Amino acid sequence: xxxxxPSEGPVELVQLLTPEGERVHHxxxxxxxxxxxxxxxxxxxxxxxxxxxxxxxxxxxxxLGLWAGCLGQEAAQVGSGRAMTPxxxxxxxxxxxxxxxxxxxxxxxxxxxxRGVSNGGWDPFERNFALYTIVIGNQxxxxxxxAMGVQMEAARAGEAEHSSAVVAYFGDGASSxxxxxxxxxxxxxFNAPVVFxxxxxxxxxxxxxxKQTRIPLYRRAHGFGFHGVRVDGNDxxxxxxxxxxxxxxxxxxxxxxxxxxxxxRMGAHTTSDDPTRYRLAADLEAWxxxxxxxxxxSFLWKNQLADQDFFDxxxxxxxxxxxxxxxxxxxxxxxxxxxxFDHVYAEPHALVAEERAAYASYLASFEAEPGVPA
Amino acid sequence: MKTAETLTMAKALNLALRRCLEADDKxxxxxxxxxxxxxxxRVTDALQKDFGEHRVIDTPLAESAILGTAIGLAMxxxxxxxxxxxxxxxxxxxxxxxxxxxxMHARSRGQVPLPIVVRIPYGGGIGAVEHHSExxxxxxxxxxxxxxxxxxxxxxxxxxxxxxxxxxxxxIFFEPxxxxxxxxEVDESLEPTTPLFAGRVARPGTDLTIACYGPMVRTCLEAAxxxxxxxxxxxxxxxRSLSPLDVDLVCASVERTxxxxxxxxxxxxxxxxxxxAARVQERCFYxxxxxxxxxxxxHAPYPPxxxxxxxxxxxxxxxxxxxxxxxx
Numbered sequence: 001x002x003x004x005x006p007s008e009g010p011v012e013l014v015q016l017l018t019p020e021g022e023r024v025h026h027x028x029x030x031x032x033x034x035x036x037x038x039x040x041x042x043x044x045x046x047x048x049x050x051x052x053x054x055x056x057x058x059x060x061x062x063x064l065g066l067w068a069g070c071l072g073q074e075a076a077q078v079g080s081g082r083a084m085t086p087x088x089x090x091x092x093x094x095x096x097x098x099x100x101x102x103x104x105x106x107x108x109x110x111x112x113x114x115r116g117v118s119n120g121g122w123d124p125f126e127r128n129f130a131l132y133t134i135v136i137g138n139q140x141x142x143x144x145x146x147a148m149g150v151q152m153e154a155a156r157a158g159e160a161e162h163s164s165a166v167v168a169y170f171g172d173g174a175s176s177x178x179x180x181x182x183x184x185x186x187x188x189x190f191n192a193p194v195v196f197x198x199x200x201x202x203x204x205x206x207x208x209x210x211k212q213t214r215i216p217l218y219r220r221a222h223g224f225g226f227h228g229v230r231v232d233g234n235d236x237x238x239x240x241x242x243x244x245x246x247x248x249x250x251x252x253x254x255x256x257x258x259x260x261x262x263x264x265r266m267g268a269h270t271t272s273d274d275p276t277r278y279r280l281a282a283d284l285e286a287w288x289x290x291x292x293x294x295x296x297x298s299f300l301w302k303n304q305l306a307d308q309d310f311f312d313x314x315x316x317x318x319x320x321x322x323x324x325x326x327x328x329x330x331x332x333x334x335x336x337x338x339x340x341f342d343h344v345y346a347e348p349h350a351l352v353a354e355e356r357a358a359y360a361s362y363l364a365s366f367e368a369e370p371g372v373p374a
Numbered sequence: 375m376k377t378a379e380t381l382t383m384a385k386a387l388n389l390a391l392r393r394c395l396e397a398d399d400k401x402x403x404x405x406x407x408x409x410x411x412x413x414x415x416r417v418t419d420a421l422q423k424d425f426g427e428h429r430v431i432d433t434p435l436a437e438s439a440i441l442g443t444a445i446g447l448a449m450x451x452x453x454x455x456x457x458x459x460x461x462x463x464x465x466x467x468x469x470x471x472x473x474x475x476x477x478m479h480a481r482s483r484g485q486v487p488l489p490i491v492v493r494i495p496y497g498g499g500i501g502a503v504e505h506h507s508e509x510x511x512x513x514x515x516x517x518x519x520x521x522x523x524x525x526x527x528x529x530x531x532x533x534x535x536x537x538x539x540x541x542x543x544x545x546i547f548f549e550p551x552x553x554x555x556x557x558x559e560v561d562e563s564l565e566p567t568t569p570l571f572a573g574r575v576a577r578p579g580t581d582l583t584i585a586c587y588g589p590m591v592r593t594c595l596e597a598a599x600x601x602x603x604x605x606x607x608x609x610x611x612x613x614r615s616l617s618p619l620d621v622d623l624v625c626a627s628v629e630r631t632x633x634x635x636x637x638x639x640x641x642x643x644x645x646x647x648x649x650x651a652a653r654v655q656e657r658c659f660y661x662x663x664x665x666x667x668x669x670x671x672x673h674a675p676y677p678p679x680x681x682x683x684x685x686x687x688x689x690x691x692x693x694x695x696x697x698x699x700x701x702x
Contacts, residue, residue: 091446119481124449131482135473141439142474145446152428152452156399178466182439189434343484344518346542350571350618352518 011216013230013262016237019290021298023237031241035305041236042300043314044078045293048098050318051107052267054325055097055114059271063329064114068095072234072266075292076199078102079239080167080261083247086128087164091143094132095199096169103129107321108328117332128164136170137177140196143168144183147192147250154253165193165250167243173204175220176212184224184258193250195243196221196258199233201265206278221258233263234292264290337363378561384554386528387417387493390535391455393562395425398453401539403430404440405457405493414459415495415554437463441470441492445478448488455539461496461548462505468513475544476519489542491535496524497589497639498686499552501679508676509640511588514546515617515649522616523570524548526591528558530566530614537570550589573620575627579609582633582696585624585650587613590637590687597692608696616646624650625657632663633699637687642670664702667695 014026033041052069059067070077077098084090090099100110104127112118113132120131133139147166154162174180175198187194200217202209213220221228231242239261246257264287268275300306341356381389394401403418409432412419422430433440437458444454458464464471471492478486498507515522521543525531531549538545568574576591577598586594591612598608609627613620628634634654636647647668654666669687677685 118483119477120483120485123485124482125485130449131478131486133474135469138442138470138474141442141470142446142449144439145443145448146450147446148443149447149450149452152402153450155428179438179442179470182434182436183442185434185436186439186443343480343482345521346479346484346487346489349521349543350621 011230013232014238014242015232015235016241017235017295017299019234019295021295021302023299023303026238026241029238029241029245031237033237038300038305039310041078041082041240042293042296042306043317044082044098044102045074045236045296046314046318047321048074048078048101049293050322051097051101051110051325054322055111056267056271058111058326058329059114064111064271065116066114066270066272068114068270069267070095070097072264072287072292073199073201074098075236075296076233076239076261076263079236080197080243080259083240083243084167085164088166088247089128089130089143089146089164090167090169091130091139091146092132092169093136093139093171093174094134095171096132099169100129103127105129108325111325111329112332115329115332117334137174137179137183140168140170140174140180140183141186143194144187144190144192147187147194148190150193151190160253162193162251162253165195165247167195167197167247169197169199171198171204172200172202172209172212172217173207175217184221184226184256187256188225191253191255193253194256195246195250196256197243198258198260199263200260201263203265203269203275203279205269205273208279216260218258218260226256226258228258228260230260230262233261234290234295236292236296263292377563378559380557381528381532381560382555382557383525383528383531383549384415384417386532386558386560387535387549388419388421389560389562390532391418391421392424393536394455394539395421395429399429400451401429401453401455402447403455403457404433404444406433406435406440406459408432408457413457415551417493417549417554418457437467438470441467441475444490445470445474445488448490449486453489453539455491455493458492458494460506461494461508461510464494464510471514471520471546472517476517479543480519487542488544490544491538491547492544493547493549495551495554496548497550497552498676498679498682499589501682503679504676507679507682509638509671511546511548511616512640512645515619515646519544520617521545521571522548523614524550524588524616525614526550526553526576526588526612527556529560530612532560532562533566534570534614537566541570548588552589553592556592568614571615571618571620573611573613573615573623575609575623576612577608577610579607579631581607581631582635582699583609583611583624583627583631584635584637584692584696585611585613585627586637587616587646589639593687593689594637594692597689597696600689601693601696606696606700613646619646619649619653621650621653621657624654628654628658629661632661634662634666635669635692635695635699636666637669637692638671639686640671641673642668643673645670664699667699669695
């Protein structure tokens with residue numbers, strides 16, 4: 001059968017840092033950072049990886065029920081996270097631990113969901129970082145709605161520029177979801193200030209990219225009426241530059257962009273997954289050579305942007321963070337059973353009140369029983 | 375200023391929406407064809423003209439996105455009032471409603487209230503084609519985090535919609551489409567004494583209680599009038615709210631009459647009537663002189679409209695149940 005797939009020339013990949021750590025340039029995306037800013041990005045990457053490794057270990061030790069790791073995706077997350085201003089708003093999936101870190105969300109608060117002591121864990125408005133969304137793709141519509149709100153405020157105030165822009169995170173698997181496609185349509189039709197940030201990590205649990213798409217994902221944007229770009233998702237500098245630019249365009253009223261961060265899920269989908277059943281070890285070995293942290297480390301070394309003291313003290317900081325997570329996680333208390341009934345509604349609800357009272361009384365009956373430990 | 379006028383339910387809803395848009399510039403109307411057309415039932419008639427395209431928004435044809443973006447807008451501080459064009463078209467939005475809208479307040483421990491009203495014209499009796507006559511209220515009443523209400527006449531339609539928009543929880547607002555053209559005098563100066571989430575006695579009676587809501591209230595009142603001619607004095611309760619459900623009202627009535635028939639268009643199986651029957655036998659077992667009976671739709675897809683009168687409860691089926699409950 002003939003291949004009828006559309007051909008639009010070679011697939012482009014925006015890169016500012018090669019896997020070997022060589023700084024290269026791109027005509028559309030420039031980035032001029034100070035030495036300290038380069039080091040700060042490396043610190044974010046390293047801390048993200050340490051958080052991820054620690055959480056994975058905590059799951060293995062039985063302290064977490066599950067963990068969805070971001071190993072290998074640190075650059076995509078840190079680069080896009082650091083591209084945002086405090087006024088921008090991020091709508092994550094359940095894997096954006098690096099983005100959370102850059103937004104200033106305490107990594108410890110990410111653990112509650114996976115430990116089973118919370119269904120959320122942080123105040124979304126404190127750092128403009130929405131709660132993790134597990135149902136694949138749902139959050140992209142929330143992101144567009146939020147962006148439409150930002151846009152309406154600007155329109156009412158007679159301002160051409162928007163006070164903030166929004167980042168909608170999703171993955172290659174989610175790109176097949178109706179909600180994601182609807183969010184593209186809405187963002188395009190309303191010209192909403194949103195950047196769709198797709199971390200294409202090549203795998204939706206066991207399903208490879210070919211199960212989701214027959215064209216490079218960034219090219220889908222074209223059909224929806226906006227610009228798409230593929231960036232090397234393991235290159236923190238390129239991700240930062242590309243995301244910064246398109247967020248700024250969104251703030252200026254230029255509408256949405258789709259950024260496809262081309263990366264690789266180096267670990268399992270979650271701690272419950274076994275990737276050896278569906279992918280080759282050789283693939284992982286090939287991607288290890290493109291590790292986002294190692295290329296940044298070699299860039300810093302080669303250009304003498306950081307010295308051994310920097311790396312040593314970062315190691316110490318990472319270890320201290322890991323210790324804090326470990327101890328903090330173990331100390332996360334189980335919620336009081338009656339918290340089941342809290343916040344179901346914003347206003348009083350007769351049925352919830354009735355069930356709460358009945359269950360409280362049932363629990364109290366055990367306490368009253370002599371000889372039964374509370 | 376004239377405060378009272380005779381309005382159809384559709385016009386009463388329209389007036390309520392107008393008042394909501396006037397009162398709070400954070401309120402928005404979103405839906406398919408709600409702008410220039412004024413909605414397929416004209417409930418949003420002229421609102422876009424008067425309030426602009428930023429307040430009354432014609433959306434792309436995607437129900438999940440209507441709900442999903444309304445959630446995002448609410449997170450930005452807006453109060454969206456969204457319209458789902460017909461009952462049978464709400465299912466693409468069901469995921470956003472159940473997975474996100476209903477749960478967000480709880481999972482954020484109260485940090486993210488979502489004051490969104492979802493208006494859905496529902497029910498049959500207008501000779502419509504497939505997917506335009508359904509009664510999916512139980513799906514929503516079953517979901518914690520949602521509130522579900524339904525008015526039965528123009529006065530309630532006006533006030534209940536205004537109260538729903540003022541509520542800080544998501545409210546699924548079912549509009550009985552076959553009653554859109556029923557008329558009544560709506561007096562805007564007469565603040566309602568009944569809270570939004572309470573039912574009311576639509577017709578006091580002594581011999582048997584009929585609990586119903588939405589489109590069935592008029593039908594049940596007609597049945598009660600017919601029964602009166604036969605010497606039976608039926609009490610009719612308009613439940614108005616399905617979540618929360620005014621169980622106190624039903625039980626107080628059953629304690630007086632000893633008999634209960636629940637009527638709704640939705641299928642009887644696992645419907646609102648099933649919950650009412652269970653609650654009533656728990657709470658007033660010794661007041662009951664007969665089993666609680668239910669009259670409603672069948673465990674079958676909504677039929678073609680030429681035979682829908684066989685599916686929908688009518689006077690005869692209601693009075694047949696009344697007979698059976700009385701003879702017990």
